[in-house]
Amino acid sequence: MPENMPEKKSYIGQAWLVIVLAFCFGGALAFVQTTLGPKIAENKRNETYSVIPTLVPGAATDRTEELVVEGADGRDVRVYKAFSVTGEHLGWVLPARGQGFADVIEVLIGQDAGLETITGMYVLAQKETPGLGDFIRGEDFQSRFAGRPAQPPLEVVKTEPVEANQILALTGATISSESVTTIVNTAVANLRDVLATHSGSHAPE
Amino acid sequence: MSDQPTAAERFLNGILPENPVYRQLLGMCPTLAVTNGMKPAITMAGATAFVLIMSNIIVSLIRGLLKPHLRILVFTLTIATFVTIADRFLAAYMYDMSKQLGPYVPLIIVNCLIISRAEICASKQSLGTAVADAVGMSLGFALALASIATVREILGSGTWFGINVLGTGWPAWGIMVLPPGAFLTLGLLLGGAEWFGKRRSSRAQTG
Amino acid sequence: METVSSLILIFIGAALINNFVLHYFVGICPFLGVSRKIETAFGMGLAVTFVITIASILSWAFTYYILRPGAPLPVWVWQVMGGAEGATVDLSVLSYIMYIFVIASSVQFVEMYVRKFQPKLYTSFGVFLPLITTNCAILFACLEIMKHLQDPTRLWGLHEALALAIGGGIGFTIAISLMAGIREELDLADVPAALKGAGIALIVAGIMAMAFMGFTGVDRGVEQALAALIGR
Numbered sequence: 031m032p033e034n035m036p037e038k039k040s041y042i043g044q045a046w047l048v049i050v051l052a053f054c055f056g057g058a059l060a061f062v063q064t065t066l067g068p069k070i071a072e073n074k075r076n077e078t079y080s081v082i083p084t085l086v087p088g089a090a091t092d093r094t095e096e097l098v099v100e101g102a103d104g105r106d107v108r109v110y111k112a113f114s115v116t117g118e119h120l121g122w123v124l125p126a127r128g129q130g131f132a133d134v135i136e137v138l139i140g141q142d143a144g145l146e147t148i149t150g151m152y153v154l155a156q157k158e159t160p161g162l163g164d165f166i167r168g169e170d171f172q173s174r175f176a177g178r179p180a181q182p183p184l185e186v187v188k189t190e191p192v193e194a195n196q197i198l199a200l201t202g203a204t205i206s207s208e209s210v211t212t213i214v215n216t217a218v219a220n221l222r223d224v225l226a227t228h229s230g231s232h233a234p235e
Numbered sequence: 236m237s238d239q240p241t242a243a244e245r246f247l248n249g250i251l252p253e254n255p256v257y258r259q260l261l262g263m264c265p266t267l268a269v270t271n272g273m274k275p276a277i278t279m280a281g282a283t284a285f286v287l288i289m290s291n292i293i294v295s296l297i298r299g300l301l302k303p304h305l306r307i308l309v310f311t312l313t314i315a316t317f318v319t320i321a322d323r324f325l326a327a328y329m330y331d332m333s334k335q336l337g338p339y340v341p342l343i344i345v346n347c348l349i350i351s352r353a354e355i356c357a358s359k360q361s362l363g364t365a366v367a368d369a370v371g372m373s374l375g376f377a378l379a380l381a382s383i384a385t386v387r388e389i390l391g392s393g394t395w396f397g398i399n400v401l402g403t404g405w406p407a408w409g410i411m412v413l414p415p416g417a418f419l420t421l422g423l424l425l426g427g428a429e430w431f432g433k434r435r436s437s438r439a440q441t442g
Numbered sequence: 443m444e445t446v447s448s449l450i451l452i453f454i455g456a457a458l459i460n461n462f463v464l465h466y467f468v469g470i471c472p473f474l475g476v477s478r479k480i481e482t483a484f485g486m487g488l489a490v491t492f493v494i495t496i497a498s499i500l501s502w503a504f505t506y507y508i509l510r511p512g513a514p515l516p517v518w519v520w521q522v523m524g525g526a527e528g529a530t531v532d533l534s535v536l537s538y539i540m541y542i543f544v545i546a547s548s549v550q551f552v553e554m555y556v557r558k559f560q561p562k563l564y565t566s567f568g569v570f571l572p573l574i575t576t577n578c579a580i581l582f583a584c585l586e587i588m589k590h591l592q593d594p595t596r597l598w599g600l601h602e603a604l605a606l607a608i609g610g611g612i613g614f615t616i617a618i619s620l621m622a623g624i625r626e627e628l629d630l631a632d633v634p635a636a637l638k639g640a641g642i643a644l645i646v647a648g649i650m651a652m653a654f655m656g657f658t659g660v661d662r663g664v665e666q667a668l669a670a671l672i673g674r
Contacts, residue, residue, distance in 0.1 A: 044302045048309060051297075055316040055539075062320050063535040066327040073330040098595065106595040129665055132658050133460070159658075160391075161409045205659070260640055263470040264578040311546065315539040323535065338585040341538050345576045347471065414465050415651040422637070422644030430636035 077154070078110065078125070078138065085140025085150035086112040086121035093117065097228060101220040109221065111228070112140075119143045122225055125154070126217030130209040133157035135166070139214055141180060143229055145222055148184075151175035151214060156206075163206035171200055171207070175214065180222070183215040239360055242367035249371025256379035256421075257428040261348040266380060267421060268339050271412040273396045276384035277377070278332050282325065282340055284373035286317045287349050288366060294357040295365035301358060310353045311344075318344045348372065386420050387411045447668035449605045455661050456609030462579045463617040464651040469579035473618050474643050476570055478629075483622035485563055486570065487615025489552060491608065494580050496548040498607035501541050501584040502591075502600055509533050509540060510591045534588075541584040542575075549575045579614055583607045620650060 079091045089112035098108050110123040121143050127136045135158070140150035153167040165171055174197050178184055186208045187196045199207040240248065255261045265283070269275040293313050294301075301309060322340045325333040333340070343349070352372055357365040388394055391411030393401040410416045456462065463469050469490070476486045507515045516531035553571050557564045564571070574580070586606055590598040624646055633642050 044305060047297065047300050047302070048305060048312065051309060051312055055312060056536075059316060059319055059535050059539075062323050063532075066323045067532070067535075069327040070323065070330075073326065077330075108595060129662055131662065159409070160412055161407055205662070209662075260471075260474070263474070264467050267467040267470065308546075311542055312539065315542050319535060319538050322538070338582055338589075341585055342468070342578050342581060344538060344542055345578050345581050347576050350576070410652070413651075413655070414467065415648045415655065417467065418644050418648030418651055422641050422648060425644065426634070426637040426641035429641060433636065 078123070081138055081152045082110060082112055082123050082140075085123050085138060085152055086142075087149065088114050089120050090115045094123075099221065099224045099228065102223060103220055107221060109225065119230060121149055124217050124221055124225075126213050128209065128213035128216065130156060131158055131163050131203075131205040135206075135209060135213060137210060137213055139175075139217055141218070141225075145225055145229075146180055148175055148178045148180055148214065148218065151210070153210070158203070158206045163200070163203040165200050165203065166206050166210055171210075174198060180218050183219070184211050186211050240364075242364040245356060245360075245364055245368035246371035249368060249373070250375045250378065253372075254375040254379055254428075255348045255372055256376065257425060259348070259351075261351065262346045262376065263421075264342055265339050265346065266383060267414075267417040269336055270380055270384040270387055270417060270420075271391065272388045272394075273381065273384045275332065275335055276380040278325070278329065279336060279339065280373070280377035280380045282318075282321045283343055283346065283349075283376055284370075285321050286314060286343055287352060287373050288369040289317045290314050290349055290353055291357040291365040291369040292362065294353045295360065295362045298358045306354075306358060307350070310350050310358075314349050314353075315344050348376065383417075383420055383424060386424070387416055391416060444672065445601070447665070447672060449601060450668065451661050451665055452602055452605040453609035454664060456606050457613035457616065458654070459657040459661050461613045461617055461654050461657075462582065462610045463614055464647065464654045466582060467578075468582040469577050469614050469618075472570065472573070472577060473614075473621060473647070474640055477618050477621040477625055477643070480619060480622045480626065482566060483618045484615065485567070487611070487618045489556070489567070489571065490574060490577060490579060490614055491611025493545070493548050493552050493574055493577075494583050494607045494611040495604065496551065497541075497545045497580050498583050498587055498603050499600065500544045500548065502587050502598075502603040504540055504544065505537065505588050505591050506597070509537050510588075512594060537588055541581060541588075545580050545584070546575050548580075579610060583610050617650070621647065624650075 079094060082091055082094055083089050093113040093115065095111040095113070096108060097111060098106050101107050108125065111119065112121045112123060114120050122141045122145070124139045124141065125136065126139055127134055129135075133156070135156045136154040138152045138154060139148060140152075141147065142149055151172050153172065156164060156167060158164045158166060175184075178197070179194050182195050184195050184197050186199045186204070188199050188204065191198055197207065197211055249255070253259060256263070256266050262283070265279050269279040290310070290313050294310060297309070318341055321343070322333070325336070325340060352368060356368040360368075385395065388396075388411075389400060390408045392407050393399055393405045408416070411420065460466060463473050472486055472490070477483045505513075507513055511532040511534060512530040513533065516533055517529065520529055520531050521527070549572060552574075553564075556567070556571065583606060587598065587603045590596070590602070621643070625643065628642060628646070637645070
């Protein structure tokens, strides 16, 4: 039918610009992805890797291994096994997340190779109250976790701590402090058994 | 075609008389979201400027080939591509800022300012005028973001660009860096801009 | 049961605690532009919820199967074309383009539906219905879903994406209806001339945002209550 033929032709005729642009832009994006992709992936990696030496003292970033293990709650977790420059297994870095006061808090927990001490804690992401709860990402609060025993579970106190497993709460941010402590306790207990099976110094060449 | 604004007019228009935020009320979402500090505000203004200028260039170059009922599609495709490029660039070279700005960089795609400039100016005028328009609007947008961010950052954290300006005695008005502070600041500054504009025009009438 | 509790948390989070308009600043343009009368505002809220739901289903499906790093479909195509075993294909650079086209299509679809089945509503919306395409809230919902499809150990299913999208849409509806109710009263009040219109609306929004900040910590309480319920 004569009416349909010109219509069909004009669909492509009208859309040719969009198609050509799609190809050009697609090519541009592919170029951007190939050039910038590796840089972005490296940035993401460094977010975690650059903190590992602070969490596990003596660890060498370029000798860290990544493992995906299944926690006691049945969920997979990507953990980081920290080695020294000589290949000695120094400790573990566990990512953990949980509900804070305002929103989800993401942390990294450092543990020694024997899983007996918590060697450090670092807050990756939080949205707590500015000026109160968001001091959990300060050096002062994070250092309160270094050198604590992994068992019994840590507890938060508002006065000067007496026991080894007590953490002093932040003034005016008790719930944020308790949230972080709960996240640490849960993650440590969740991964204790499975990490013990992966211990050992067999550093990658 | 001679009744269309010239390049110089387009450029000056975008800075104050037709300021994207204070006059046209466009691009509210990033205006409120990233102005809790000067650094994110300027970064966002830079990213928007990049997308606006590139989009105006491309649209102006192909303006003779645009079919009327497909032009919005073409605009959207162009803008989305450049926003992706800007977003990737930030993630590669300013990673911390990229994380802080979060989803607001891709939201530049739905910033009505860019599509409206493509529709009103770039699709109808030559390359030079389109670029002037884009640069003017970008400056106006940056000015608006900077003015709001200055108020919010100084009152909310006592800093400007991260440098402490109010000394340690100032109790930071935390609310200013939170959502309510954004709305209140923009509302009051808008009122201020309206008031100045009315005074100017009534002076011009009586003078 | 744990899934249901996490869905409830995502829903309440998106609707009340992290309200799309008052906490994330998305959807401001219709929030200021369409909030003069309660009926129009409520209708706009429902239209946005409708579009968000469709758009989020489509964008979840596209992201899960095609766009995310390691998605199954491009890997299959790659292997069919003779690529290496065990390669991961990352098409996420096309995400934003994909989302905006999904949103534009969803709005077209909703527009056709409303024009056919609710012609009165269609005329009262006027130009604002196609403008939903530029509503930041919908793209924001898609971006949030994409954020939760990046980590292979913690991928969101369609149910979680829907909980976020519908929660966000309902939150937007609540915010815009509240604003319309207040503005109907404001029309009779003595507002200073410079603040009339957008100025006073933003100040009211600021006070509303302050009120909604009171919801902070509610998800913690709800989580504990639900955990106690499940544990029982």
